[in-house]
Amino acid sequence: xxxxxxxxxxxxxxxxxxxxxxxxxxxxxxxxxxxxxxxxxxxxxxxxxxxxxxxxxxxxxxxxxxxxxxxxxxxxxxxxxxxxxxxxxxxxxxxxxxxxxxxxxxxxxxxxxxxxxxxxxxxxxxxxxxxxxxxxxxxxxxxxxxxxxxxxxxxxxxxxxxxxxxxxxxxxxxxxxxxxxxxxxxxxxxxxxxxxxxxxxxxxxxxxxxxxxxxxxxxxxxxxxxxxxxxxxxxxxxxxxxxxxxxxxxxxxxxxxxxxxxxxxxxxxxxxxxxxxxxxxxxxxxxxxxxxxxxxxxxxxxxxxxxxxxxxxxxxxxxxxxxxxxxxxxxxxxxxxxxxxxxxxxxxxxxxxxxxxxxxxxxxxxxxxxxxxxxxxxxxxxxxxxxxxxxxxxxxxxxxxxxxxxxxxxxxxxxxxxxxxxxxxxxxxxxxxxxxxxxxxxxxxxxxxxxxxxxxxxxxxxxxxxxxxxxxxxxxxxxxxxxxxxxxxxxxxxxxxxxxxxxxxxxxxxxxxxxxxxxxxxxxxxxxxxxxxxxxxxxxxxxxxxxxxxxxxxxxxxxxxxxxxxxxxxxxxxxxxxxxxxxxxxxxxxxxxxxxxxxxxx
Amino acid sequence: xxxxxxxxxxxxxxxxxxxxxxxxxxxxxxxxxxxxxxxxxxxxxxxxxxxxxxxxxxxxxxxxxxxxxxxxxxxxxxxxxxxxxxxxxxxxxxxxxxxxxxxxxxxxxxxxxxxxxxxxxxxxxxxxxxxxxxxxxxxxxxxxxxxxxxxxxxxxxxxxxxxxxxxxxxxxxxxxxxxxxxxxxxxxxxxxxxxxxxxxxxxxxxxxxxxxxxxxxxxxxxxxxxxxxxxxxxxxxxxxxxxxxxxxxxxxxxxxxxxxxxxxxxxxxxxxxxxxxxxxxxxxxxxxxxxxxxxxxxxxxxxxxxxxxxxxxxxxxxxxxxxxxxxxxxxxxxxxxxxxxxxxxxxxxxxxxxx
Numbered sequence: 028x029x030x031x032x033x034x035x036x037x038x039x040x041x042x043x044x045x046x047x048x049x050x051x052x053x054x055x056x057x058x059x060x061x062x063x064x065x066x067x068x069x070x071x072x073x074x075x076x077x078x079x080x081x082x083x084x085x086x087x088x089x090x091x092x093x094x095x096x097x098x099x100x101x102x103x104x105x106x107x108x109x110x111x112x113x114x115x116x117x118x119x120x121x122x123x124x125x126x127x128x129x130x131x132x133x134x135x136x137x138x139x140x141x142x143x144x145x146x147x148x149x150x151x152x153x154x155x156x157x158x159x160x161x162x163x164x165x166x167x168x169x170x171x172x173x174x175x176x177x178x179x180x181x182x183x184x185x186x187x188x189x190x191x192x193x194x195x196x197x198x199x200x201x202x203x204x205x206x207x208x209x210x211x212x213x214x215x216x217x218x219x220x221x222x223x224x225x226x227x228x229x230x231x232x233x234x235x236x237x238x239x240x241x242x243x244x245x246x247x248x249x250x251x252x253x254x255x256x257x258x259x260x261x262x263x264x265x266x267x268x269x270x271x272x273x274x275x276x277x278x279x280x281x282x283x284x285x286x287x288x289x290x291x292x293x294x295x296x297x298x299x300x301x302x303x304x305x306x307x308x309x310x311x312x313x314x315x316x317x318x319x320x321x322x323x324x325x326x327x328x329x330x331x332x333x334x335x336x337x338x339x340x341x342x343x344x345x346x347x348x349x350x351x352x353x354x355x356x357x358x359x360x361x362x363x364x365x366x367x368x369x370x371x372x373x374x375x376x377x378x379x380x381x382x383x384x385x386x387x388x389x390x391x392x393x394x395x396x397x398x399x400x401x402x403x404x405x406x407x408x409x410x411x412x413x414x415x416x417x418x419x420x421x422x423x424x425x426x427x428x429x430x431x432x433x434x435x436x437x438x439x440x441x442x443x444x445x446x447x448x449x450x451x452x453x454x455x456x457x458x459x460x461x462x463x464x465x466x467x468x469x470x471x472x473x474x475x476x477x478x479x480x481x482x483x484x485x486x487x488x489x490x491x492x493x494x495x496x497x498x499x500x501x502x503x504x505x506x507x508x509x510x511x512x513x514x515x516x517x518x519x520x521x522x523x524x525x526x527x528x529x530x531x532x533x534x535x536x537x538x539x540x541x542x543x544x545x546x547x548x549x550x551x552x553x554x555x556x557x558x559x560x561x562x563x564x565x566x567x568x569x570x571x572x573x574x575x576x577x578x579x580x581x582x583x584x585x586x587x588x589x590x591x592x593x594x595x596x597x598x599x600x601x602x603x604x605x606x607x608x609x610x611x612x613x614x615x616x617x618x619x620x621x622x623x624x625x626x627x628x629x
Numbered sequence: 630x631x632x633x634x635x636x637x638x639x640x641x642x643x644x645x646x647x648x649x650x651x652x653x654x655x656x657x658x659x660x661x662x663x664x665x666x667x668x669x670x671x672x673x674x675x676x677x678x679x680x681x682x683x684x685x686x687x688x689x690x691x692x693x694x695x696x697x698x699x700x701x702x703x704x705x706x707x708x709x710x711x712x713x714x715x716x717x718x719x720x721x722x723x724x725x726x727x728x729x730x731x732x733x734x735x736x737x738x739x740x741x742x743x744x745x746x747x748x749x750x751x752x753x754x755x756x757x758x759x760x761x762x763x764x765x766x767x768x769x770x771x772x773x774x775x776x777x778x779x780x781x782x783x784x785x786x787x788x789x790x791x792x793x794x795x796x797x798x799x800x801x802x803x804x805x806x807x808x809x810x811x812x813x814x815x816x817x818x819x820x821x822x823x824x825x826x827x828x829x830x831x832x833x834x835x836x837x838x839x840x841x842x843x844x845x846x847x848x849x850x851x852x853x854x855x856x857x858x859x860x861x862x863x864x865x866x867x868x869x870x871x872x873x874x875x876x877x878x879x880x881x882x883x884x885x886x887x888x889x890x891x892x893x894x895x896x897x898x899x900x901x902x903x904x905x906x907x908x909x910x911x912x913x914x915x916x917x918x919x920x921x922x923x924x925x926x927x928x929x930x931x932x933x934x935x936x937x938x939x940x941x942x943x944x945x946x947x948x949x950x951x952x953x954x955x956x957x958x959x960x961x962x963x964x965x966x967x968x969x970x971x972x973x974x975x976x977x978x979x980x981x982x983x984x
Contacts, residue, residue, distance in 0.1 A: 105632055121923040196920040202885055203868040203922060209802065210922040296886030297821040299801070299832075300867040304822050312869055312884050346742070347750040355760050377871065378882045379889030382786035386779045393771045393778075400767040401760070403731060408759070410738040412751035416666075417673035417743065425677070425739055432731045436724040439771075443778040445716045445785065448709075449878040452871065452918040491650035494673065505684065513695040516717075518875025520918040523926040531875050531914055534698045555643060559650075568654060609750035 063173075065165035066591040070172050071150030072483060075476070077172075077179060078143015079557055085134035090550050092127045092524070095119040097543025099525040113191070122211045124524045125194040129212065130186070132197025133220070135465065137227055138182070140330040142175050144472045145269075148333055149238045149262040151479060155582035156256050158247025158599060160592045163240040167233045174230035178223045185219035193220035196522065198323070201294040201315050205286045208301040218287065221280045228277045235266040235273075242266075247581070249601035253357075254618070256580050256605040257350060260357055261336025264364040265329050272325040272368070279318030286310070313378050320371035327464050328367040332360065334471020335402065335431075338424040340605075341478050342406055344578045345421040346413025347614060349606035352405045359398035359405075366395045376444040377451050385444045392442035399435050403428065414609075418576070419493030420478035426501045427470040433505075434463025437512065455515020458508045466504040473497075476560070481575050485588040486567030492559045496552055503549035507542050514538070579605045579617045667744065674743035681736035685729075700875065706902060706913070706934070707893040710878035712781040719777055723770055789892035793858035796851060798915075799831060800863075800870030800883040803924030805915055806830060807851045811842030811949060816862065824866070828954035835951060845950035850931035851915070853895050854940045860892040870928065871919035876902070882919055895934045902934075 064070060094103060095118070102117035113123035150168070154161055162168045185192040194212025195204040203209050204217050242255070242263045255263075285291040286307075294315045295307035343350040350356060372380060372388045406428050415421065437459040440446050450456065473496070480488050519532040526532040574583040581601070585593050599619045607616040611627055657665035702714045742748070797808040797816050808831060810816045817840025823832040830847070833840045853859050863872050865883035872891070873880045881891040903911045915930030935943075952959035 121926070125920070125923060125925075194923075200869055200920070203920065206868065209868050298867055298885050299821055299824045301802075302826055304824055308886075311887060313887060349752065349754040351753060352755045352760050354755065377880050379884060379887060382783060385786070386782055389778055389782065390775055393775050396771055397764060397767050401764055404763040405760075407731065407734050407738060408753070410735070410742060412748075412753065413738075413742045414744050414748050414750040415674075415739060415742050417670050417677075417739075422673060422677075425735065428735055429732060432728065432735070436728050439724055439774065440717070440720055443716065443720065443774060445713055445778045445781040446720060448785065448880050449713050449717070449875070451880055452873075489650050489654060490669075491653045492647070494669070495646065495650070498676065501680070505687070509688070510691050510695060513691070513699050516699040518700065518873065518878075518916070520873060520916050522920050525926055528927060528929060529914060529916065530908075530910070530912060531700075532916075535695075538695070551639065551643075555646065558643075558647070606754065609752045611752075612749065 063169060065169045067150045067154050067162050067168060070168055071147050073172050074142055074146035074150060078139050078147060081134050081138040081143065083557065085131050085139060086550050086553060088127045088131040090547055092124055093543040093546045095124055095524050097540045099527065121524060122191065122194060126191045126212050128522060129194050129196055130192055136197060138179060140468050144468060145262065145265050145329060145333040146234060148337060148475050151483060152258050153238055153241050153262055155585065155593060156259050156580050157242060157245065158250055158581045158601065159241060159245040162237050163245055164237055168237050171230045171234035174226050174233065178226035178230060181219055181223035181226060185216050188215050190214040190216060192216040198319055201283055201286060202298055202312055205283060205294055206300050221284050224280050225277060228273045231269050231273050235269040238262055238266040247598045247601055254601055254604045257339040257356055258336035260360055261332045264360050265332045268325040268329050268364055268367060272322040275318055276322035279315055283315065316375050316378060320374045323374065324371040325367040328363055330464055330468045334427060334468045337475040338427045338471050341420050341424040341474050342409050343606050343608060344576055345418055346410050346415045347608045348409055348413040349608055351408035353606060355401055356405055359401045362398040363395060366391060370395065373442050376447045389442065389444045393439060396439055403432055419490050419497055420474045422497045423470045423474035423477065426497065427467050427474060430462050430467040430470060430504065434459055434467060438463060450515055452521055453515035454511050454519045454521055457521050458511035458515060462508045481570040482582055484564050485570050486563050487570060488563045488567060489559050492555060496556045499552040500549055503545050506545045510538055577615050579607060579615055581618060584619055670744050674740050677736050678740040681733065705878045706897040707877035707879065707895050709785045709893045712785060713878040716777055716781055720774060723774065789860040790858045793860045793892055794854065795860050795862060797862045798872055799866060800917065801866035802922050803928040805930035806847040809844040811844055813839055813842055815839040817843050833950060841951045842949045844947040850933045852940055852943050853932060853934045854937050855895055855898045855934050858892055858894045860890055863889045863891065868921050869919050870917045870921050873916040873918035875916065876913050880918055898934045898936065
C-alpha cells in the first residue's frame with residue numbers, strides 16, 4: 028500500500044514539473060498494480076470486469092425466469108440439480124421466481140449499468156480525454172471500487188442464505204419489503220439488500236465527487252469546458268445526478284432498515300399480516316416510493332447519459348464528421364439532467380397521488396422528450412453526408428440510436444398519466460424500459476468497449492465476432508421486446524409467472540415461448556462477447572499505431588500502452604474543440620494541433 | 630443425456646464460429662487490412678438497409694398477429710376507458726409517424742453514406758435554423774399530447790358524481806374482499822385493530838350504526854350496475870396491492886393505511902360482453918398489478934356487471950356482516966328471544982376495545 032501511495036505522490040509531482048518516463052522506474056507489486064491500484068485505467072478495468080461478471084449472473088437469472096414464462100409448468104430437472112428446493116421437481120418455485128426477478132433488476136440497474144458502465148468509462152475516459160495524469164483523488168477512486176466490491180460481496184452472499192435473497196422487486200416497496208412475514212425474501216435477504224445498497228451508494232458518491240472535481244479542476248492547458256469531448260460532459264452530468272440523488276435513496280434505505288429491525292413506523296400503518304395485527308400506525312408506505320424514485324428516475328439518466336455521450340463521440344469519429352450541434356447536444360444533456368429531478372412521481376400516477384400534482388408531472392415528463400428529440404435529430408444529422416465506417420463500435424452506436432427512438436417514443440405513452448392508468452405496471456412498462464434504458468444503454472456500453480478496447484488493452488477485439496454480436500443482439504432485442512408491448516396493451520401485469528388462470532392474459536403463450544427462446548440465443552451470444560473480451564486481452568490483434576481510429580481526442584496521443592500518469596512527457600496542450608473532422612479537406616485534426624491562420628472558421 | 634447433447638452442440642457451434650472469426654482476421658491480414666475492412670463495411674451497410682426493411686415488415690406482421698389479442702381500442706367497457714382509448718390512439722398516431730420517419734432516416738443514411746473513396750464527409754458542425762425547427766416541432770406535438778392528456782386525466786380523476794354507488798375493495802395476500810354500504814349508502818367506520826379472521830375480517834367498528842347494514846362479500850364476484858357510476862374505495866391490509874381492471878382500463882393502488890378511490894361508469898353488462906367478444910365464458914377480471922408477494926400472479930377477482938334489477942335480486946340475498954357475526958341481534962332471527970348474555974355483551978366489549 029505504501030508503494031501505491033508513493034506512486035500517487037509521483038503523479039502529483041508529474042503534474043507540475045517535467046519528468047521523463049518517471050513511472051517506468053517504479054516496480055509495483057502485483058497487489059498495488061492490479062488489486063489495490065490507484066491508476067484510473069486499472070480501476071476502470073476493475074469496474075468493467077466486475078460489471079461483466081455481474082452481467083452474466085443477472086442475465087442468467089433472466090434466462091431462468093424466462094424459462095418459467097415461456098414454458099410454465101414444464102419440468103427442467105437440471106434446475107433442481109442446481110437450485111435444490113427452490114426448483115423442486117424442476118419447476119421454479121414462485122418465491123424463487125420473484126427472487127430471480129428482483130436480483131435481475133437490482134444487479135443490472137445498479138451493478139452493471141451504473142457501476143459497470145459509468146464507473147468504467149468515467150474512470151477510463153475522464154483523465155485521458157481532459158488531459159490529466161489521474162483522478163483528483165486516486166485514493167478515493169480506489170475506495171470507490173472497493174466499496175462497490177463489498178456491496179457485490181454482500182449482495183452475492185444474500186443469494187446463498189436459507190430464506191433466499193430479497194424478492195420484493197428491484198424497487199423494494201414497503202410494506203412488502205418491510206414485513207418479515209410478508210414473504211421469504213423479506214427476511215434476512217432484504218436486510219442484506221439494503222446493506223449492499225448502502226455500500227453501493229457510498230461507492231457511487233466517492234466516485235461521483237471525484238469525477239466532478241477532476242473534470243472541473245484538472246483539465247489540461249487550453250481544454251476549456253466547451254472543448255470537452257461529449258462523453259466527458261455526459262459523465263459530468265451523470266456524476267452530478269448521482270451525487271444529488273443517491274443520498275436520498277440512502278435515507279430511504281436506512282429508514283426501511285429501521286422499520287424492519289427497530290420497530291419504527293416510517294412506512295408502516297394499519298397492517299394485519301399473516302393474521303397478526305401489527306402495532307404500527309401513522310407511517311406512509313408511499314413515502315418510500317417518493318424517496319426511491321427521487322433517485323430512481325435520475326438513475327435512469329445516470330445509466331443513459333454516459334451511453335449518449337459515448338455514442339455521440341463514436342458516431343462523429345466514424346462518420347468522419349463533426350458531431351452536429353455540439354452546443355445543442357450540451358444544452359440537451361443539461362436540460363435532461365435538470366428535468367431528471369422533476370419527474371419522479373410519474374412512477375406513482377396510480378398510487379392515489381393528488382391528480383393536480385399528477386398533471387404537473389405529466390407536463391414535466393413529456394418536456395424531457397424535447398431535449399431527447401434534439402439529440403436524436405442531431406445524431407441523424409451527424410450521419411447525414413458522412414463517410415461512415417462500420418466498426419463494431421459504430422454499429423452498436425447506430426443500434427443505440429434506433430433503440431433510443433423506439434423506447435423513447437413508448438415513454439410518451441407512459442409519461443401521459445391518462446394512458447398510464449391502463450398501462451401502469453403492465454408488460455408495456457417492461458418492454459419500454461428494457462429497450463430504452465436496458466438494451467440501449469448496453470449498446471452504448473458495447474460501443475464504448477469496442478471503441479476504447481485498443482486503449483485499454485493495446486489490442487483489438489475480434490471484429491468478426493463483434494459483428495455477429497451486434498447483429499444477433501439487435502435482432503434479438505427487437506424480437507424480445509417489441510411484441511411485449513402488445514401484452515401490456517392487453518393489460519397483462521408484470522411479474523406474473525403463470526397466466527393460465529387469466530382469461531384476458533392467457534392468449535400469449537406462443538409469444539412467450541418465442542421470447543424465451545430468443546433470449547436464450549441472445550444470452551449465448553453475450554457469452555461469446557465475454558469470451559472475445561477475455562481472449563483478446565491476451566491474444567487479440569495488437570494495436571500498432573497510437574491513433575487507430577484517426578480520432579481527435581487526447582487519449583489517442585498517449586502511448587499504445589500508457590503507464591500510470593498516461594503521458595510520458597508533458598501533458599499535451601489543447602487548441603481546438605474535439606470534432607474537427609473533414610474540415611478544410613483534412614480527414615481529422617487532433618485537438619493538440621494549433622489553429623493555423625489559413626483555417627476556415629466554423 | 631439430452632442436456633449433454635445440447636451443451637455439446639452449443640460448444641461446438643461456438644468453437645466453429647470462433648475459428649471462422651479468427652481465420653477471417655488472418656485472411657484480412659494477408660489480403661490487406663484496408664481492403665478487407667472496406668468489404669465488410671459494404672456488407673454491414675447493406676445489412677443495415679435489410680434490417681430496416683425486414684424490421685418494418687416485422688412491425689407490420691407483429692401487429693397482424695397480435696392486434697387481435699389485445700383489447701381493441703374503443704372497446705373499453707367504461708366511460709373513462711373510452712377516453713383512455715382515444716388518448717392511446719392519438720399517441721400512437723403521432724409517435725408512429727415520428728418512429729417511421731426517424732428509423733427510416735437513420736438506416737437509410739447509414740446505407741447511403743457508408744464509406745466510399747468518392748465521397749468526402751461534409752463539414753457541417755451546426756445550423757441554428759435547423760436546430761430551432763426541430764426544437765419547436767416536437768414541442769408543439771407534445772403540447773397537443775399534454776393538453777389532451779391533462780384534460781382527460783382531470784375528467785377521470787375528478788370527484789365522483791353524488792349519485793355514484795360505493796363499493797369498498799380490500800386487498801390482502803392474496804385475495805380481494807368487497808364491502809357494500811347497504812341501504813344507508815354509507816360505509817361504516819373501521820379500525821384495523823378490530824380485525825378478527827372469523828367474524829370481523831375488515832375490522833369494522835360495531836358501534837358505528839352505519840356498519841349495521843354493510844354487506845361483506847368475498848370469494849365471489851363483485852357485482853356492479855351497468856350505466857351507474859361506481860366509486861371504489863380501495864384499501865389493503867398487509868402490503869401494497871393494486872386493483873387493475875383491464876377491460877375498464879382502470880387501475881388504482883391499494884395501500885395499507887392510506888385509502889384511495891377511483892370511479893367510473895361500467896357501460897356494458899357481462900352478458901353484452903359475452904356477445905361482443907363471442908366468448909360465452911367471458912368475465913371481467915380484477916388483477917393485482919402491484920408486486921405483493923409469492924401469490925401476486927394468482928391474485929384474481931371477478932366482476933359481474935348487470936342491470937339494476939339483477940343487482941337488487943343478488944343484494945337481497947346478502948346478509949350484513951354485523952348480523953352474520955351476531956346472529957342473535959338479527960331481527961329476522963325471531964327464534965332468539967332469550968338474552969344470551971355473554972354473546973350479547975360482545976359488541977359492547979369490542980366497541981371498547983376498538984376505541
